[in-house]
Amino acid sequence: MKDDRARLLLSLNVEPGDPRLASALREQGGAAALLDAVRRRPAMWPEPWQHVTDGPEDQVEHMLRVGREQGLRWITPGHEEWPEQLAGLDEVETAGGAGGAPLGLWCRGTGHLRLLSEHAVAVVGARDCTTYGAEVAGDIAASAAASGFTVVSGAAFGIDASAHRGGLAAGDAGIAVLACGADLDYPRAHASLLGRIAEYGVVVSEYPPGRAAARSRFLARNRLIAALADGLVVVEAAHRSGSLNTLQWADRLGRTTMAVPGPVTSAQSQGTHDAVRSGKAVLVGSGADVVAELVGFHGRIAKDRAVDVDPVATAVFGQLHDASPRQPAEIARELRIGTLHTVRALRRLEADGAVEATAEGWQRTATSSPAP
Amino acid sequence: MKDDRARLLLSLNVEPGDPRLASALREQGGAAALLDAVRRRPAMWPEPWQHVTDGPEDQVEHMLRVGREQGLRWITPGHEEWPEQLAGLDEVETAGGAGGAPLGLWCRGTGHLRLLSEHAVAVVGARDCTTYGAEVAGDIAASAAASGFTVVSGAAFGIDASAHRGGLAAGDAGIAVLACGADLDYPRAHASLLGRIAEYGVVVSEYPPGRAAARSRFLARNRLIAALADGLVVVEAAHRSGSLNTLQWADRLGRTTMAVPGPVTSAQSQGTHDAVRSGKAVLVGSGADVVAELVGFHGRIAKDRAVDVDPVATAVFGQLHDASPRQPAEIARELRIGTLHTVRALRRLEADGAVEATAEGWQRTATSSPAP
Structure with a gap:
C-alpha cells in the first residue's frame, strides 16, 4: 500500500494526534510498515489500532470518495502542498495527550x-x-x-x-x-x-x-x-x-x-x-x-529584496515563463495563493528588478536571471 | 563648619541634583572641604558655586530658621532619619543633567x-x-x-x-x-x-x-x-x-x-x-x-518571620522595653511610622513569638530574646 493511503487508513483507525503514532511510525519505518506490524501482531497494539485490519482498501477508497464529494483533498508528507514545518512537531515533547506531526x-x-x-x-x-x-x-x-x-x-x-x-x-x-x-x-x-x-x-x-x-x-x-x-x-x-x-x-x-x-x-x-x-x-x-x-x-522576510529566499516570489516568477504578460488574478488562480499574495510577490520581484508591469500585465524584465 | 551645615550652604548655592556635586564632594573629601576649596580658588568652580562665599553662616542660619518656621527639618547623611539607600545614586551614571545622592x-x-x-x-x-x-x-x-x-x-x-x-x-x-x-x-x-x-x-x-x-x-x-x-x-x-x-x-x-x-x-x-x-x-x-x-x-521581606532583618520590627520591639503593655498608636507616635506599620510589625513579631497582645496592649513574651 502506498504511503499516503497507508497514512489515511491509519488516520481512520487511530486517533489522529495520538502521540504514540509518531513514535510508532518512526520505530516501524513508515506508515505501510506500521500497518504490517499491526496486522502481524494485533495484540501488541492499542485496541482501536487493531481495526486497521478490517477491509483496508475498502475503507481508504470509501473515505477518498467521501472526501472528493465534499470537495476535500488528502495530502501527506512529500505531497507538493505539504507544509514542511509540520515536521517540527515530531521533534518536540508531546503534551496534553497530543503530539507528533499529523499523518496527513x-x-x-x-x-x-x-x-x-x-x-x-x-x-x-x-x-x-x-x-x-x-x-x-x-x-x-x-x-x-x-x-x-x-x-x-x-x-x-x-x-x-x-x-x-x-x-x-x-x-x-x-x-x-x-x-x-x-x-x-x-x-x-x-x-x-x-x-x-x-x-x-x-x-x-x-x-x-x-x-x-x-x-x-x-x-x-x-x-x-x-x-x-x-x-x-x-x-x-x-x-x-x-x-x-x-x-x-x-x-x-x-x-x-x-x-x-x-x-x-x-x-x-x-x-x-x-x-x-x-x-x-x-x-x-x-x-x-x-x-x-x-x-x-x-530574519526570513527581508523588507524589499527577499526574492532569493522567498518561495512565494519564486513560484510567482516561475509563472512568468514566456514573453506574454500575465494578470495577477490569473497567476493567483494558477498558484492558489490569492491575489493579495501574488501582487505582493510581484512588487517584491519588481523592487528586485526581476519583473515589470506593462499595460498588458506583468512580465519578466529583459535582464532578469532565469531563476531569481 | 559642621558637615550638615556645609551641605545646607552648598545646597543654597549649587543646584541640588547637579551631577558635578557628587563627584566634587568625593574628590574634596566632604562638604566642608569642598566649601574650603571653592573659597580658596573660586575661579576654578562654576559661577553660581562661587556665591558660597557670601556670608555663609548667615545664609545657613536664615534658612534653618525659615525651615523651622515652615515646619521643616534638614537631614543629611549620618542623621538617624537618613535613608541609606540614597547612597546608591552615587554609584550609578548621571543622566538628563541630574545625578548623585542629594546633599540633604x-x-x-x-x-x-x-x-x-x-x-x-x-x-x-x-x-x-x-x-x-x-x-x-x-x-x-x-x-x-x-x-x-x-x-x-x-x-x-x-x-x-x-x-x-x-x-x-x-x-x-x-x-x-x-x-x-x-x-x-x-x-x-x-x-x-x-x-x-x-x-x-x-x-x-x-x-x-x-x-x-x-x-x-x-x-x-x-x-x-x-x-x-x-x-x-x-x-x-x-x-x-x-x-x-x-x-x-x-x-x-x-x-x-x-x-x-x-x-x-x-x-x-x-x-x-x-x-x-x-x-x-x-x-x-x-x-x-x-x-x-x-x-x-x-528576598528582604520574608512572609512571616522576617524579624531579624526587619528594622521596623526591631524598632517596634525596642519600644516594648519594660513590663507595661503599650498601644500601637502610642508606639507609632514615638517611632513616627504610622499605626499601620506599627500594627503590621507587631503581627510579625507575634508570629515570631517575640510579642503578645494582652487586654492592656502589646508586650514582650516571657521567652523573647532581648534583641530579636
Missing part, C-alpha cells in the same frame, strides 16, 4: 497550503472575548495580512473569528484549522466564514470527513495551528484558557510567541498578562509590533 | 523617613491619566500599603495623586517627593493631599524652602523617588513620558522595575507597553503582583 491533512478550499503558510501568523484567543479584544484581533490580523502574512486560526467564536475576518477584509486568503472533519461547518454559525476562507484559502483538518469535534481534538488541533505559522499571537485569554495551550505548542516549536495586553481589570487579559510576566510571550500592541517580531526573529 | 533633604511631616522607606514602593505615571489608570494606581497602592509598603510618589496630578490617595485610604503614611521646596503645596490643588501625607508620613525635597519648581527639577526629583523605594511601578505613561525617566533611574539603581499594561488602543499605555516589550520593566497586573515582585526580588 484534509484540505478544503482553493488555497495552496504550503505557499500560504510560508509566511503565516496564528492569531488566537478567547471565545468569550470582549469588544476590545475582538477589535484588536481584527486590526492585528488585517495589519499582518497587509504585510503579506496569512492568518491562521481555529474559526472558533470570539478572537478566532475576528482574526479571520480582519485578515479576509485585508485581502488575506486565510487558513482555518478545525477540530472536526474539514467538510463540517463548525461552529455552525461560521459556515459562511469557513466558506469565505475556502474561497481563496484553506480549511484544514487531520480528521476524516464527517468526524465530530471533541474536547481532546481541540487540544490536538492547537498544535497544528501553532506549527503551521511562523509565530502566534494570543489576543485575549482568561487564566488557564485553551489559547495558552496553543501558546505552549508555539513555544515548544520555537515559534515567535506574542501576547496582547489589556486592562488589568479584565479577566480576559489575565492569561495574556500571565504569559508576558512569565516570559512565555512577548508583549505586542499592534500589527506593526507583530510584523516586527516575526521579521526580526526569523 | 528637607522633610515636612511626622513620619520617620528612614523607617518609612525601609519597605517602600514608588507608584508613578501620567498626569493626564485615564480613569482606568487612576483606578489601577489607587488599587495597587492600597494593596501594596496593606502589605506593609509605604507608597512613594511625586504628588503630581493623575497617577501620582491616585497612588497617594490609594495608599492613604489603606492606612499608609506616605512619602511625597517634590521638585520645589517641601514647604510649598505643589501643585496648589494638592495642598490638602500633601497635608494628609505630612500628618503621618513625609513630604520630602532636596530644594530649600521656598524654591520654585522647574522642569529640570522634576527630572532631578525623579531620581529620588526611584532611589527611596525598593521598586517602582509605572501605571500609565505615554510614549516618552517623564515617568519613563523615573523608570530608568530605578533600572540604573537596580530597583525592581514594573509597569502596568492597559488597552493597546490607549495612548497612555504606550509607554508602559514599550517598557515591558524592551525588557525595562516587568508586567504587573495587581497589587499582589507588585508585592510578589518586591518580595521575590529582594
Whole structure:
C-alpha cells in the first residue's frame, strides 16, 4: 500500500494526534510498515489500532470518495502542498495527550497550503472575548495580512473569528484549522466564514470527513495551528484558557510567541498578562509590533529584496515563463495563493528588478536571471 | 563648619541634583572641604558655586530658621532619619543633567523617613491619566500599603495623586517627593493631599524652602523617588513620558522595575507597553503582583518571620522595653511610622513569638530574646 493511503487508513483507525503514532511510525519505518506490524501482531497494539485490519482498501477508497464529494483533498508528507514545518512537531515533547506531526491533512478550499503558510501568523484567543479584544484581533490580523502574512486560526467564536475576518477584509486568503472533519461547518454559525476562507484559502483538518469535534481534538488541533505559522499571537485569554495551550505548542516549536495586553481589570487579559510576566510571550500592541517580531526573529522576510529566499516570489516568477504578460488574478488562480499574495510577490520581484508591469500585465524584465 | 551645615550652604548655592556635586564632594573629601576649596580658588568652580562665599553662616542660619518656621527639618547623611539607600545614586551614571545622592533633604511631616522607606514602593505615571489608570494606581497602592509598603510618589496630578490617595485610604503614611521646596503645596490643588501625607508620613525635597519648581527639577526629583523605594511601578505613561525617566533611574539603581499594561488602543499605555516589550520593566497586573515582585526580588521581606532583618520590627520591639503593655498608636507616635506599620510589625513579631497582645496592649513574651 502506498504511503499516503497507508497514512489515511491509519488516520481512520487511530486517533489522529495520538502521540504514540509518531513514535510508532518512526520505530516501524513508515506508515505501510506500521500497518504490517499491526496486522502481524494485533495484540501488541492499542485496541482501536487493531481495526486497521478490517477491509483496508475498502475503507481508504470509501473515505477518498467521501472526501472528493465534499470537495476535500488528502495530502501527506512529500505531497507538493505539504507544509514542511509540520515536521517540527515530531521533534518536540508531546503534551496534553497530543503530539507528533499529523499523518496527513484534509484540505478544503482553493488555497495552496504550503505557499500560504510560508509566511503565516496564528492569531488566537478567547471565545468569550470582549469588544476590545475582538477589535484588536481584527486590526492585528488585517495589519499582518497587509504585510503579506496569512492568518491562521481555529474559526472558533470570539478572537478566532475576528482574526479571520480582519485578515479576509485585508485581502488575506486565510487558513482555518478545525477540530472536526474539514467538510463540517463548525461552529455552525461560521459556515459562511469557513466558506469565505475556502474561497481563496484553506480549511484544514487531520480528521476524516464527517468526524465530530471533541474536547481532546481541540487540544490536538492547537498544535497544528501553532506549527503551521511562523509565530502566534494570543489576543485575549482568561487564566488557564485553551489559547495558552496553543501558546505552549508555539513555544515548544520555537515559534515567535506574542501576547496582547489589556486592562488589568479584565479577566480576559489575565492569561495574556500571565504569559508576558512569565516570559512565555512577548508583549505586542499592534500589527506593526507583530510584523516586527516575526521579521526580526526569523530574519526570513527581508523588507524589499527577499526574492532569493522567498518561495512565494519564486513560484510567482516561475509563472512568468514566456514573453506574454500575465494578470495577477490569473497567476493567483494558477498558484492558489490569492491575489493579495501574488501582487505582493510581484512588487517584491519588481523592487528586485526581476519583473515589470506593462499595460498588458506583468512580465519578466529583459535582464532578469532565469531563476531569481 | 559642621558637615550638615556645609551641605545646607552648598545646597543654597549649587543646584541640588547637579551631577558635578557628587563627584566634587568625593574628590574634596566632604562638604566642608569642598566649601574650603571653592573659597580658596573660586575661579576654578562654576559661577553660581562661587556665591558660597557670601556670608555663609548667615545664609545657613536664615534658612534653618525659615525651615523651622515652615515646619521643616534638614537631614543629611549620618542623621538617624537618613535613608541609606540614597547612597546608591552615587554609584550609578548621571543622566538628563541630574545625578548623585542629594546633599540633604528637607522633610515636612511626622513620619520617620528612614523607617518609612525601609519597605517602600514608588507608584508613578501620567498626569493626564485615564480613569482606568487612576483606578489601577489607587488599587495597587492600597494593596501594596496593606502589605506593609509605604507608597512613594511625586504628588503630581493623575497617577501620582491616585497612588497617594490609594495608599492613604489603606492606612499608609506616605512619602511625597517634590521638585520645589517641601514647604510649598505643589501643585496648589494638592495642598490638602500633601497635608494628609505630612500628618503621618513625609513630604520630602532636596530644594530649600521656598524654591520654585522647574522642569529640570522634576527630572532631578525623579531620581529620588526611584532611589527611596525598593521598586517602582509605572501605571500609565505615554510614549516618552517623564515617568519613563523615573523608570530608568530605578533600572540604573537596580530597583525592581514594573509597569502596568492597559488597552493597546490607549495612548497612555504606550509607554508602559514599550517598557515591558524592551525588557525595562516587568508586567504587573495587581497589587499582589507588585508585592510578589518586591518580595521575590529582594528576598528582604520574608512572609512571616522576617524579624531579624526587619528594622521596623526591631524598632517596634525596642519600644516594648519594660513590663507595661503599650498601644500601637502610642508606639507609632514615638517611632513616627504610622499605626499601620506599627500594627503590621507587631503581627510579625507575634508570629515570631517575640510579642503578645494582652487586654492592656502589646508586650514582650516571657521567652523573647532581648534583641530579636
